[in-house]
Amino acid sequence: MRGNPVETEKGINMSSNIRNISRLYRVCEKSITMTTGTLNYDRVVDGIIKLADSVRLYDGESDELWYLEGIWGSLDDFIIGAYWHFTEWHSGQASKGYQALSVLGQIYTPNMEMPDEDNIYYSTLDDMAGES
Numbered sequence: 001m002r003g004n005p006v007e008t009e010k011g012i013n014m015s016s017n018i019r020n021i022s023r024l025y026r027v028c029e030k031s032i033t034m035t036t037g038t039l040n041y042d043r044v045v046d047g048i049i050k051l052a053d054s055v056r057l058y059d060g061e062s063d064e065l066w067y068l069e070g071i072w073g074s075l076d077d078f079i080i081g082a083y084w085h086f087t088e089w090h091s092g093q094a095s096k097g098y099q100a101l102s103v104l105g106q107i108y109t110p111n112m113e114m115p116d117e118d119n120i121y122y123s124t125l126d127d128m129a130g131e132s
Contacts (some may be wrong), residue, residue: 018060021075022068024051029070029078032124041128045096048082052103055079072120081121083108088115089129 028047055075058065068075083104090097115122 018058018064018068021051021054021058021065024054025068025070025075025078029072029121032121032128033072041131042096044125044128045100049096049100049103052079052082052100052107056103056107077119078121079104079108080116081119081123082125083110084115084119084122085125085129089126 024047028044028051031044031047055065066074066076070078083101086097086101086104090101092098117123
């Protein structure tokens with residue numbers, strides 16, 4: 001089942017479907033975990049915003065979505081790690097980091113949790129932000 005259209009920066013509509021979400025996840029994950037990643041930190045933030053927004057709009061089977069596997073973990077690990085990263089790494093409400101945190105907060109609610117220092121995405125995003 002197709003989701004609602006998501007408008008990209010270039011104005012091209014893309015459906016919020018599992019194939020698009022999987023592609024965005026792979027690009028973001030590869031860019032933060034591999035030395036051959038194609039995106040710098042600012043572009044990764046943009047990718048995470050698009051990914052989180054696509055997940056938010058997804059109306060298909062949740063098992064299909066949350067069990068998407070990447071190189072180092074699943075999509076839910078990525079979302080959780082990115083959420084906690086942006087709680088610490090944003091430059092105020094007008095920043096891209098805060099925008100990412102806001103969109104991630106629409107799909108993940110931490111309740112009484114604390115950041116998991118062992119989450120590869122959390123620690124790698126922190127490292128990447130520190131280098132930019």
